[in-house]
Amino acid sequence: MLSVNVNRFLSTFHSLTNIGWTEEGVMRLALNEYDVKVREELIKILSSIGSIISVDDAGNIRGSIRGKSDDYILIGSHMDSVPYGGKYDGFYGVMAGLEILRSIKDLNVTTNYTISLIDFTNEEGARFQPSLLGSGLTTGVFEREYVYSRRDKDNITFEKALIDSGFMGDKNNRLVYNKPEYYLELHIEQGPILEEEGYQIGIPLGIVGLTVYEFTFKGQSSQAGPTPMNRRRDALVGASKFVTRIRDFARNEEDLRATVGILNVKPNIYNAIPREVKLTLDVRSPNKNKIEIAINKAIEISKEIAEEENLEIKYTHLWTAQQVNFDEDVIKTIEKACKELNMRYKFMYSWAGHDAQYMTRISKVGMIFIPSHLGISHAKEEYSSDEDMVNGLRVLQKTIELLDGGI
Amino acid sequence: MLSVNVNRFLSTFHSLTNIGWTEEGVMRLALNEYDVKVREELIKILSSIGSIISVDDAGNIRGSIRGKSDDYILIGSHMDSVPYGGKYDGFYGVMAGLEILRSIKDLNVTTNYTISLIDFTNEEGARFQPSLLGSGLTTGVFEREYVYSRRDKDNITFEKALIDSGFMGDKNNRLVYNKPEYYLELHIEQGPILEEEGYQIGIPLGIVGLTVYEFTFKGQSSQAGPTPMNRRRDALVGASKFVTRIRDFARNEEDLRATVGILNVKPNIYNAIPREVKLTLDVRSPNKNKIEIAINKAIEISKEIAEEENLEIKYTHLWTAQQVNFDEDVIKTIEKACKELNMRYKFMYSWAGHDAQYMTRISKVGMIFIPSHLGISHAKEEYSSDEDMVNGLRVLQKTIELLDGGI
Structure with a gap:
């Protein structure tokens, strides 16, 4: 022994x-x-x-x-x-x-x-x-x-x-x-x-199982002062809506975890409206269907937000690890x-x-x-x-x- | 001439x-x-x-x-x-x-x-x-x-x-x-x-006039998978709520502009729950009172969010330019x-x-x-x-x- x-x-x-x-x-x-x-x-x-x-x-x-x-x-x-x-x-x-x-x-x-x-x-x-x-x-x-x-x-x-x-x-x-x-x-x-x-x-x-996607929200940068609030195409507002909506969705599901871990803003200066935000979404579940449903939901949410905030949206599958x-x-x-x-x-x-x-x-x-x-x-x-x-x-x-x- | x-x-x-x-x-x-x-x-x-x-x-x-x-x-x-x-x-x-x-x-x-x-x-x-x-x-x-x-x-x-x-x-x-x-x-x-x-x-x-504040949301980092959604202290979820709420507030006011221009996430990796987000808020108005009201509102919003998401919040006045x-x-x-x-x-x-x-x-x-x-x-x-x-x-x-x- x-x-x-x-x-x-x-x-x-x-x-x-x-x-x-x-x-x-x-x-x-x-x-x-x-x-x-x-x-x-x-x-x-x-x-x-x-x-x-x-x-x-x-x-x-x-x-x-x-x-x-x-x-x-x-x-x-x-x-x-x-x-x-x-x-x-x-x-x-x-x-x-x-x-x-x-x-x-x-x-x-x-x-x-x-x-x-x-x-x-x-x-x-x-x-x-x-x-x-x-x-x-x-x-x-x-x-x-x-x-x-x-x-x-x-x-x-x-x-x-x-x-x-x-x-x-x-x-x-x-x-x-x-x-x-x-x-x-x-x-x-x-x-x-x-x-x-x-x-x-x-x-x-x-x-x-685990699937990771990258989402990119594109808007229009401009000086923070002169652009009226209702004319803005603020990529960070879009990305922020995404972060909270996807969290709220995942919180109400069993056996699902969804995390936005990386989020990068351009140009990232205090007096410019953000023109682009790239973020990653990491989705996990022991139930393969749940991952698919969650990714589809995330894409749907991103499109809704693009519509609401007059932004462009792109999404890319980065990788998947099967259960x-x-x-x-x-x-x-x-x-x-x-x-x-x-x-x-x-x-x-x-x-x-x-x-x-x-x-x-x-x-x-x-x-x-x-x-x-x-x-x-x-x-x-x-x-x-x-x-x-x-x-x-x-x-x-x-x-x-x-x-x-x-x- | x-x-x-x-x-x-x-x-x-x-x-x-x-x-x-x-x-x-x-x-x-x-x-x-x-x-x-x-x-x-x-x-x-x-x-x-x-x-x-x-x-x-x-x-x-x-x-x-x-x-x-x-x-x-x-x-x-x-x-x-x-x-x-x-x-x-x-x-x-x-x-x-x-x-x-x-x-x-x-x-x-x-x-x-x-x-x-x-x-x-x-x-x-x-x-x-x-x-x-x-x-x-x-x-x-x-x-x-x-x-x-x-x-x-x-x-x-x-x-x-x-x-x-x-x-x-x-x-x-x-x-x-x-x-x-x-x-x-x-x-x-x-x-x-x-x-x-x-x-x-x-x-x-x-x-x-223009006033710029920095807000810091602090939560707890952890691996993106094992932490159940309802136990998380996700600093990025808090910051995201802040970005959208302050925008929605400013959009409904006359003669006010509010912009989150800088937002930085730590540790900013795809498989970790964000533990800290620092962001800047730039507030402008030709009406000095409006700036004060908006900053107070932003602080109030940040405290509400800290409560909702179990986060710590810090805010610092960076600078003010008088009208x-x-x-x-x-x-x-x-x-x-x-x-x-x-x-x-x-x-x-x-x-x-x-x-x-x-x-x-x-x-x-x-x-x-x-x-x-x-x-x-x-x-x-x-x-x-x-x-x-x-x-x-x-x-x-x-x-x-x-x-x-x-x-």
Whole structure:
């Protein structure tokens, strides 16, 4: 039986996730100086326990402790953050996997399966859009050309950032060429449900579908003073109506989330009527029809507003992630682990995307959630207690023991 | 009698205002490369006609043709633009003044008054806020320390930009130490009234008052998926309600304009609920009470929204420009000029700020407006016909003759 070292896990987690921490939150954007620093720290620790380390051509870092078989169980998540992000999102899963590898080394047994850990590049999609670029390339969802041509806001390509980071690896190390038997991802819930309802562990049945659109409202700029109120074609008034109407619509629906996250105004000076506003609409639901209905509703609303405010409207589909369901056997194994450890657990859906999503293409996948205080995530206030983190780590450990069958 | 050279005026105007022109509009922001280029061109022409040229410590450029007296009539405006601006705003007034100086030179008479032209720095307030920095310093409204410490969006101070431009002049050249008898500013209306009502010339009685506030809505960022719609504290939803409510309020009032021109979202990524939105509200009216009432209403609305959406709200007074009234004698002289030239003219207010505003502190001031097609300004579509520009130039010429009494 594995025995995780709780103090080692917690001290490694807290010291390393401080890399990139600022007063406004974590700024460890994919492949930036902070991300590179934690990657180097991860590799140091993986080396110190004799892991076999490989890096693929998306910069995904994998460390493995050999078992009796080359078949392997993969534990993964990501260490990049959104701007002004939290300390737990992604980072927790990688640190938990690292502790699992360390505890196998401590025990000095040979597992049936090879046990691997992976840190995926650019999970967040904050520096390079879309999200899940690393897992997308390594699982064969994205073409290399597409991934490499993504640009950040300073117009730097993913390819250049990857080369400059020193983490350009070998195409042959892609997971799709050597698929894991199982993939496990331990993560914070990023929502308020587990805490509010008093559960210690969430077992996601899958990840809800997600569609993102861009809407552009075009009006006519003019000096703020001389144009009478009733002659204006103010793109920001149109966009503002859209933000509130779509929120009001989504609030009255079950199982639907709709968020305007990006909104940019042109020319954005105090004394000019805005001539153009571009915004993104992110729509999620475990019910595929609901997403379609909501997008159609959003388009209808935008057209009504264009009519009311004498604006032009354009909309573009940016991307869709289809709903995925996790492996039933893995879900049952996680449930069994919870029962053996006397954890209060709840089946639920993940409303956020995770690398687990693309891993379902090539592996049997399960996820484990722990409570997020107040449900806050992607913000400096993101918090999960050490106790909850250790609970999750123990469930991960037990699940691996059950899947491996030899520890 | 002066005789302006219409072809010279129009060809100088059209060729020089193309400096800084892009497909999206004019990018001749204060003291940037394009502004510096037109300043150099202006100085070339002023030198070629033997003007006395002086530059003050705000970078305002003045060129003078000596009359019998050192007392002088000043014609002025500005050559800087907003980003994505029009070709006429400000530039027209400087080019018209330049043609007046050239026509005096042509005639080879000595006027009673010295006739001067001034190009004011950073009228727009687009690069450095607030607006009217050049006229503010030279008329004694602003302290030098305040003006010099203003920063653009790249954190460059006005002082550094001024030094780098090569247009740092002498404090002793400030207008406040040598006040003009009269100040005249010829400008496009920037509104639709003259064109719609069929007038050739507008005679502003003054400039309406203006107050600008900044409002900040603070909520809680979180991942866009996992937070249920009814638990959100979305700062952008709050800001959007504000934009539409304040517009609806202003639309139902007489003699009031209210514009949200700047709106910035944090963190501004597609999959995070916005945690903070900062916006500016620009309120104008010829009735001072109306401005106060509107600002109080805006604060009340923001508090209601903060309550409804569980947000925090902060508001800050950025600046106020009091209403100014122009000199009655100058207004009558402009009217007389219009009558002598058989121009259809209308008395009106200027809803936009102009350097004329601060010039009322040290001089007898009048303005002359010409029609703006569709009322569009601060945009690439800004347009006034050559015919209307020449009409304005002729009224300016005639007004100067009447004020001078010796041409």
